[in-house]
Amino acid sequence: MMKINQPYIPMRTIMTPGPVEVDPRVLRAMGTPILGQFDPAFTNIMNEVMEMLKQVFKTKNRWAFPVDGTSRAGIEAVLASLIEKGDKVLIPIYGRFGHLLTEISERYGAEIHTLECPWGEVFEPKMIIEEIKKIRPKIVAIVHGETSTGCMQPLEEIGKACRELDTLLVVDAVASLGGTNVDVDGWFLDAVIGGTQKCLSAPSGMAPITYNERVEKVILSRKKVERGIATDKDLHTFAHRSIISNYFDLSQLQDYWSERRLNHHTEATSMIYALHEGLRLILEEGLEERFTRHKLHEQALANGIEAMGLKLFGNRQSKIPTVTCVTVPDGVDADIVRQQLLQEFGIEIAGSFGPLQGKIWRIGTMGHSCRKENVLFVLAGLEAVLIRQGVNVNRGEAVQAALDVYSKYAMTV
Ligand SMILES: Cc1ncc(COP(=O)(O)O)c(C=O)c1O
Known part of the structure; x- marks a missing residue:
């Protein structure tokens, strides 16, 4: 009888704009x-x-x-x-x-x-x-x-x-x-x-x-x-x-x-x-509370990305809180960075389509994936991978900028 092993399902931190981690x-x-x-x-x-x-x-x-x-x-x-x-x-x-x-x-x-x-x-x-x-x-x-x-x-x-x-x-x-x-x-x-x-x-x-x-x-x-x-x-x-x-x-x-x-x-x-x-x-969380949570983690992520020295893609006035697009720095292979994030950290982020393929990364902050530990982890992981790719990022700044957002928020609630 043919023996087929159970598939190996690795643990992942999914920070794509869907599918996301399931509660x-x-x-x-x-x-x-x-x-x-x-x-x-x-x-x-x-x-x-x-x-x-x-x-x-x-x-x-x-x-x-x-x-x-x-x-x-x-x-x-x-x-x-x-x-x-x-x-x-x-x-x-x-x-x-x-x-x-x-x-x-x-x-x-x-x-x-x-x-x-x-x-x-x-x-x-x-x-x-x-x-x-x-x-x-x-x-x-x-x-x-x-x-x-x-x-x-x-x-x-x-x-x-x-x-x-x-x-x-x-x-x-x-x-x-x-x-x-x-x-x-x-x-x-x-x-x-x-x-x-x-x-x-x-x-x-x-x-x-x-x-x-x-x-x-x-x-x-x-x-x-x-x-x-x-x-x-x-x-x-x-x-x-x-x-x-x-x-x-x-x-x-x-x-x-x-x-x-x-x-x-x-x-x-x-x-x-x-x-x-x-x-x-x-409904247990409350709709408004949920929207506030998504905004908070978006803000921490976006500030972290900018503190690292990277640029956000798209008009900030029209940004959706659930997806953050990051411009891939010149000379960097977008796919290699995504692969290394997955291989070394188990973190998944997304690329984009059509005219934006290879030009931006898309990071989701959605539903159950939209959590502080995920945001800090993706910032730390992305920074580490970019350093290994020879990109001149502001070392150590991203996680600190995100933590600043969280501590500021903690003082308001
Ligand atoms: C805005 C939007 N519309 C439609 C779809 C299509 O959804 P699905 O791939 O689940 O059919 C997606 C999928 O990512 C989406 O982001």
């Missing part, structure tokens, strides 16, 4: 027994997940539930359920994930309109609003926190304008939800997608979404009955649908998450346990 409570929750998906003990957990998600999204929307699959599954479910062939979709792009919105929308037949600004900047809301007035799109799809550049687009003005102009605003809040404010109702966001593997401190594999009645109206209008064979009860299984995807059909998914519990897919029980525990952790 031990989440891991424990995932190890609890499987329940059948219609078992009342399980559907009760589903109901609690919905209620907690509404609090984290800051919404009174009826619908807030996870789509099974990675974060792009949530994005695709929203876009697939809204876009009909030829619909105009406006996508302001300021990094890699704006391109993802474009690619998905294109696949569902949208007439795409894009706006672009340099990576490391965000849009002046007026620029987007002018474009909405000109194009009159059915949907504006935009990223809230661009993990590829560490920038965050203010959404409130755009949200208001979309509401006034009767455009649906779809927001990718994958990198921001649970780490910094995402005010779904206050900012007039119509559909919002988060990610479990970032600030929710759970593994990758689920995409929490929420959407309002404006979105639901469009989705339900696409639920057409063919040849009159479907009764209301059967509608779920027999109706002809104009939504192309079965897996991403939100009209079916919301039936499954409703009291009717109409069967769609087999629910990923252990991931629901994970999400439930991740959300419980957030």
Whole structure:
């Protein structure tokens, strides 16, 4: 018989912008027994997940539930359920994930309109609003926190304008939800997608979404009955649908998450346990307290990086607290530094994409990874590796600068 060893899983300090370290409570929750998906003990957990998600999204929307699959599954479910062939979709792009919105929308037949600004900047809301007035799109799809550049687009003005102009605003809040404010109702966001593997401190594999009645109206209008064979009860299984995807059909998914519990897919029980525990952790900590924690560690990290003599990438005014981008010094091989950090220290940081590949490192401060010991360790490790690469850094300054931030904060609480 072939003998296959158990895989070796090393201990890591994960400081990428996702996936991040999973809270031990989440891991424990995932190890609890499987329940059948219609078992009342399980559907009760589903109901609690919905209620907690509404609090984290800051919404009174009826619908807030996870789509099974990675974060792009949530994005695709929203876009697939809204876009009909030829619909105009406006996508302001300021990094890699704006391109993802474009690619998905294109696949569902949208007439795409894009706006672009340099990576490391965000849009002046007026620029987007002018474009909405000109194009009159059915949907504006935009990223809230661009993990590829560490920038965050203010959404409130755009949200208001979309509401006034009767455009649906779809927001990718994958990198921001649970780490910094995402005010779904206050900012007039119509559909919002988060990610479990970032600030929710759970593994990758689920995409929490929420959407309002404006979105639901469009989705339900696409639920057409063919040849009159479907009764209301059967509608779920027999109706002809104009939504192309079965897996991403939100009209079916919301039936499954409703009291009717109409069967769609087999629910990923252990991931629901994970999400439930991740959300419980957030609400126990308190949303505002959690945002303050993310800001604090971001500040310590950013000050440490600058004290070392390195430069932060991107417009600081538009920086997201959950991702810090660092310009790779001239003559340094970005990948070798990342490899050495991993090999020598067990620390993982990320590179970037497209025009920023090899030019910046991206360091996450997200969810359970966003802790003092992690920030101090990544600063110390990065400094040591850069010294070994012959870079002239300010030795010993980075950790001290971060410690200064922590002691200053300790005096205020
Ligand atoms: C802002 C943003 N949107 C979308 C995604 C896609 O998520 P996934 O890789 O989980 O499908 C990511 C992943 O890093 C992201 O950072």
